[in-house]
Amino acid sequence: MKHFLMNRKKMISQQPSTFAEMTANYWSISLDQVLKELNASVEGLQANDASARLSKYGLNTIRVKQQNSIGRIMLNQIKSPLVLILIFAAIISGIVGEWVDALIVLVVVAGSTILGFSQEYSASVAIDKLRKQVTIKSNILRDGKSTILPSENVVPGDVVLLSAGSLIPADGIVLEANDFFVNQAVLTGETFPVEKKPGIVSENASLAERTNCVFMGTNVRSGIARVFIVQTGKETIFGQVAERLVSTPPETEFEHGLHEFGTLLTQIMMVMVISILALNFFMNKPFFDSLLFALALAVGISPELLPAITSITLSHGAKKMNEHGVIVRRLNAIEDFGNMDVLCTDKTGTLTEGVVHLDNALDIFGNSSKDVLRYAMINAHFQTGLDNPLDEAIQQAAQDAGIDIQDEQKISEIPYDFVRKSLSIVAENKQRQRFLITKGAMDRILPACESVQFGSDTIPLDAATRDSIEKKFGDWSEEGFRVLGLAIKEVEKQTDSYTYKDEHAMTLIGFLLFLDPPKTDVEQTIEELKKRNVQIKIITGDNAKVAKHVANHLHIPVQNIITGSDLNKQNDQVLWHLAESATIFAEMDPNQKERIIHALRKTGHVVGYMGDGINDAPALRSADIGISVDTAVDVAKDAADFVLLRKDLSILQKGIDEGRKTYANTLKYILTTISANFGNMISMAGISVYLPFLPLLASQILLNNFLSDFPGLTIASDNVDYEMIEKPNHWNTRFIRNYMILFGLTSSIFDFLTFGVLLFFFHAQPDEFRTGWFIESLLTELVIALVVRTRRPFFHSRPGNLLLASSLFFIGLTLVIPYIPFLKIFRFVPLPIPLLMALIGLTMVYVLATESVKKLFFTKIAKQ
Ligand SMILES: Nc1ncnc2c1ncn2[C@@H]1O[C@H](COP(=O)(O)OP(=O)(O)OP(=O)(O)O)[C@@H](O)[C@H]1O
Numbered sequence: 024m025k026h027f028l029m030n031r032k033k034m035i036s037q038q039p040s041t042f043a044e045m046t047a048n049y050w051s052i053s054l055d056q057v058l059k060e061l062n063a064s065v066e067g068l069q070a071n072d073a074s075a076r077l078s079k080y081g082l083n084t085i086r087v088k089q090q091n092s093i094g095r096i097m098l099n100q101i102k103s104p105l106v107l108i109l110i111f112a113a114i115i116s117g118i119v120g121e122w123v124d125a126l127i128v129l130v131v132v133a134g135s136t137i138l139g140f141s142q143e144y145s146a147s148v149a150i151d152k153l154r155k156q157v158t159i160k161s162n163i164l165r166d167g168k169s170t171i172l173p174s175e176n177v178v179p180g181d182v183v184l185l186s187a188g189s190l191i192p193a194d195g196i197v198l199e200a201n202d203f204f205v206n207q208a209v210l211t212g213e214t215f216p217v218e219k220k221p222g223i224v225s226e227n228a229s230l231a232e233r234t235n236c237v238f239m240g241t242n243v244r245s246g247i248a249r250v251f252i253v254q255t256g257k258e259t260i261f262g263q264v265a266e267r268l269v270s271t272p273p274e275t276e277f278e279h280g281l282h283e284f285g286t287l288l289t290q291i292m293m294v295m296v297i298s299i300l301a302l303n304f305f306m307n308k309p310f311f312d313s314l315l316f317a318l319a320l321a322v323g324i325s326p327e328l329l330p331a332i333t334s335i336t337l338s339h340g341a342k343k344m345n346e347h348g349v350i351v352r353r354l355n356a357i358e359d360f361g362n363m364d365v366l367c368t369d370k371t372g373t374l375t376e377g378v379v380h381l382d383n384a385l386d387i388f389g390n391s392s393k394d395v396l397r398y399a400m401i402n403a404h405f406q407t408g409l410d411n412p413l414d415e416a417i418q419q420a421a422q423d424a425g426i427d428i429q430d431e432q433k434i435s436e437i438p439y440d441f442v443r444k445s446l447s448i449v450a451e452n453k454q455r456q457r458f459l460i461t462k463g464a465m466d467r468i469l470p471a472c473e474s475v476q477f478g479s480d481t482i483p484l485d486a487a488t489r490d491s492i493e494k495k496f497g498d499w500s501e502e503g504f505r506v507l508g509l510a511i512k513e514v515e516k517q518t519d520s521y522t523y524k525d526e527h528a529m530t531l532i533g534f535l536l537f538l539d540p541p542k543t544d545v546e547q548t549i550e551e552l553k554k555r556n557v558q559i560k561i562i563t564g565d566n567a568k569v570a571k572h573v574a575n576h577l578h579i580p581v582q583n584i585i586t587g588s589d590l591n592k593q594n595d596q597v598l599w600h601l602a603e604s605a606t607i608f609a610e611m612d613p614n615q616k617e618r619i620i621h622a623l624r625k626t627g628h629v630v631g632y633m634g635d636g637i638n639d640a641p642a643l644r645s646a647d648i649g650i651s652v653d654t655a656v657d658v659a660k661d662a663a664d665f666v667l668l669r670k671d672l673s674i675l676q677k678g679i680d681e682g683r684k685t686y687a688n689t690l691k692y693i694l695t696t697i698s699a700n701f702g703n704m705i706s707m708a709g710i711s712v713y714l715p716f717l718p719l720l721a722s723q724i725l726l727n728n729f730l731s732d733f734p735g736l737t738i739a740s741d742n743v744d745y746e747m748i749e750k751p752n753h754w755n756t757r758f759i760r761n762y763m764i765l766f767g768l769t770s771s772i773f774d775f776l777t778f779g780v781l782l783f784f785f786h787a788q789p790d791e792f793r794t795g796w797f798i799e800s801l802l803t804e805l806v807i808a809l810v811v812r813t814r815r816p817f818f819h820s821r822p823g824n825l826l827l828a829s830s831l832f833f834i835g836l837t838l839v840i841p842y843i844p845f846l847k848i849f850r851f852v853p854l855p856i857p858l859l860m861a862l863i864g865l866t867m868v869y870v871l872a873t874e875s876v877k878k879l880f881f882t883k884i885a886k887q
């Protein structure tokens with residue numbers, strides 16, 4: 024950061040001429056000058072001016088590279104050196120030998136490339152469209168009115184209104200602020216919120232010292248402000264450091280597994296190509312044919328369609344999730360979603376109705392009191408922080424009771440914060456008395472009080488009174504009420520600025536009892552989640568007893584309860600242990616929520632976190648899977664990988680299922696590839712050493728590969744057996760390796776049987792041999808996909824329509840290929856019917872054999 028600022032200063036010391044340079048030190052010059060520089064006013068822009076600026080300065084985004092450009096995907100397809108070598112070799116062989124063969128090779132390679140490209144491209148377009156559904160918006164003054172627009176449309180010169188929970192859209196200076204605290208940890212590393220106010224700071228002020236500026240990417244913790252935007256997009260500090268900040272997300276477990284798998288196949292392929300070339304060379308076979316043969320084999324082995332398959336299954340998963348109301352913001356989190364085995368959730372709105380209702384305002388004796396409600400109303404009415412259900416419920420109740428606070432005047436506010444868990448207002452009444460009115464969690468309010476209001480008297484808070492208050496509080500909590508304490512104190516008038524330090528020596532005047540009943544329909548979902556081996560843990564800022572009440576109501580078995588103060592006493596190692604066994608974490612502040620997530624992840628869990636408040640953002644970020652809702656504050660949405668359209672656990676359960684299906688289907692493609700395709704190529708390499716001719720021509724191998732790819736592409740939409748979504752999935756290299764050996768071996772046995780039948784039984788000549796082997800290898804690849812897609816006997820699991828239809832179509836096509844005159848250019852010859860029958864018979868036996876091997880594999884070898 025320092026380095027960057029120095030560069031910037033260097034820039035300033037030269038002749039300022041461009042816009043960026045003129046506004047480069049805007050924090051140290053007068054507001055009037057900044058306004059003049061930008062030709063704007065504190066009243067905001069006119070809409071037409073704004074759109075002119077938008078085309079001048081560009082969209083307010085930092086996305087540096089266009090993620091899914093046609094060029095990038097195209098390049099991905101052909102960047103494989105293998106394909107390039109193959110094209111090159113084909114051209115050379117064309118020049119020295121037969122043009123037709125070379126051309127066929129080129130055409131088939133082009134076909135495969137276009138197929139992969141078109142699939143991957145349309146998948147990426149679909150994903151982009153889905154992702155656009157969650158846009159972060161800003162409240163901008165346009166034409167003198169506050170207007171909600173996508174943050175991308177913010178331009179220099181705009182005036183933006185910010186409140187708690189807002190993400191700051193661009194860099195600017197503060198025009199007006201009210202208890203305005205900003206968290207700018209992303210830029211400065213400082214985790215405590217800092218206050219921002221209007222003013223001027225020195226030209227050399229560091230980022231942390233620019234208390235008059237707000238920066239893109241940071242967020243508002245409390246209070247409100249009006250800011251004037253100076254720099255947008257890549258001109259912002261965040262934009263400048265973004266390349267470093269948003270560096271590629273770490274590989275998921277699944278991606279890592281895929282990589283490993285790809286590398287393994289590439290290594291095998293290299294060894295094979297080189298040895299085949301060497302052997303054929305010694306055996307004096309035609310050089311170019313052998314070279315092309317070896318390269319085509321290599322293409323056959325390399326899982327060239329894997330990137331496309333991964334994109335297609337992911338985009339298919341994203342679309343399905345979208346149908347259920349889950350918007351995917353980070354695509355490769357879909358598989359993590361399926362892997363999740365612990366789900367931490369907040370309480371309000373997820374487990375409860377979320378519509379909070381003020382059940383009663385009580386005095387110290389526990390009697391309903393209008394006076395208490397009145398003070399509560401003053402507090403709730405004047406607070407300017409985030410709209411929240413508690414304050415709304417108070418206002419509603421006070422209105423219904425006809426309470427009028429018109430004579431009250433607000434003097435100051437000490438905004439709500441998640442660690443202090445209280446909110447104070449200083450107000451003055453008609454008699455010009457000033458009161459500090461504080462409401463908050465009982466465990467914070469009670470220690471701040473020295474006395475209690477006893478009827479019209481005030482008496483000291485002694486041990487006996489404290490006990491009786493705590494008992495009442497405990498009883499109400501157990502009944503499921505969220506209880507806030509309400510305390511007041513008369514304050515001096517010398518000053519208008521009060522801080523949380525004034526919240527002491529207060530008088531407790533009563534209690535506010537809120538009711539937020541548990542949702543009736545979540546019990547079923549929790550049961551479903553349990554069936555899928557996902558544990559539920561509740562993490563809430565609320566009181567332990569209330570949380571327990573809700574859990575009991577929903578029949579969530581509660582093992583252990585940890586409170587915020589318990590947590591503070593433990594070091595990390597102990598916490599790892601404790602977190603494992605606890606079901607409820609209560610009275611947690613935002614940082615404690617994050618600590619719990621870390622602890623659970625440390626003990627090997629894949630952790631999901633669901634929350635919608637500013638206080639949930641740190642935990643959302645540190646979880647493997649962050650889940651939020653559309654109605655959540657921007658910071659929470661921004662930190663989430665998935666956004667639910669409704670706060671509903673059942674949507675979440677469907678999301679988990681889709682995640683697991685996506686994983687299962689990608690795995691199916693891999694299993695198909697390694698069982699038949701791979702085995703075939705190896706067998707072919709083996710037999711080529713023995714045969715005096717090439718077992719297949721290069722063009723035939725490529726055609727084979729091309730045709731078997733088609734059904735492969737439909738795997739994304741295949742049905743998934745229930746037992747595949749029952750458990751979280753984890754990539755397992757050993758499983759893949761064992762699978763490859765066992766199924767590859769089975770395939771090879773049948774391949775050599777085929778070779779034997781062709782050579783010794785039917786005495787096939789080269790062209791006939793190739794045609795026969797072409798049919799057999801393609802048939803086995805097509806049918807095996809239907810066998811390995813399920814762990815059940817294949818006839819007990821119905822394939823998806825597309826997969827079934829395309830498999831049947833290509834099986835049919837394979838059988839008639841030798842009889843299609845047009846395909847003669849591939850040098851196929853019509854086979855005698857008995858030979859064709861023998862091949863079909865062999866394939867059927869092969870299916871039965873693989874079924875038995877599969878049964879053996881899943882009962883004996885891979886019991887997982
Ligand atoms: N507006 C408010 N005024 C005063 N006190 C509040 C206010 N909002 C919350 N509190 C206190 O802070 C506690 C924690 O609230 P917070 O909103 O942080 O919980 P949470 O973790 O979001 O809960 P949940 O899991 O239910 O979403 C509340 O139980 C209450 O005692």
Ligand SMILES: [Mg+2]
Pocket residue numbers: 369371635636
């Ligand atoms: Mg909350």
